[in-house]
Amino acid sequence: MIEQYFPNGIGHYLAGGLMIGAAVGLLFITTGLKGGMSTVFSSTWSFVSKIPFFQQARFTESRLWRLAFAAGLILGGLAWMLFSGSGTWQTGIPWRQLIVGGFLVGFGARLSNGCTSGHGICGLASFQMPSLLAVLTFLATGIVTAQLMVRIGGM
Numbered sequence: 001m002i003e004q005y006f007p008n009g010i011g012h013y014l015a016g017g018l019m020i021g022a023a024v025g026l027l028f029i030t031t032g033l034k035g036g037m038s039t040v041f042s043s044t045w046s047f048v049s050k051i052p053f054f055q056q057a058r059f060t061e062s063r064l065w066r067l068a069f070a071a072g073l074i075l076g077g078l079a080w081m082l083f084s085g086s087g088t089w090q091t092g093i094p095w096r097q098l099i100v101g102g103f104l105v106g107f108g109a110r111l112s113n114g115c116t117s118g119h120g121i122c123g124l125a126s127f128q129m130p131s132l133l134a135v136l137t138f139l140a141t142g143i144v145t146a147q148l149m150v151r152i153g154g155m
Contacts, residue, residue, distance in 0.1 A: 024121050033062065034126075036118020037073075038109035040066045112137070 002010070024035045043063035046054040081089065091098070109115040112134045114123065119138070123131020 020121060021125075024125070028122070028126075031065075033065075034118060034122040035069060036114050036122060037070070038106070038115040038118060040070045041106065041109075043067070044070070 006013070027033055027035050039059070039062070042054060043059040043066045045051075046056075046059040046063050049055075080086070105115075112119070114131070114134065116135070116138050119128075119131040119134040124135060
């Protein structure tokens, strides 16, 4: 049954999960900081925007390591693409849907005070009840949205 859902096996998913867990664990143990991508977005805007929200100390004081964190994610993806021989990544989703989806995800991340990576990886690992509620909300919303899209023919 597992082959039906994972035709290429689960080894690379397991390896990726272990690396992500080790990275956020190391970050927390060495600095006491939690790694999440929604804060990376806000701290990066603190370089160019004078809007008071982006100039909060929590963004300006952590923006350099968070920018390095984001660069590592991007460079890691590029390295995988170059060295794995998988070629380029493409999607059949129209740009307008990607833009709307990105806006909704960003809005949701700000609304829930964190993104799926922050709540799901860091928050759950530190036994934070708000993170558990956020992850359950993310999952429920994703499942309902996917089912609605299938039923209305959007997928």
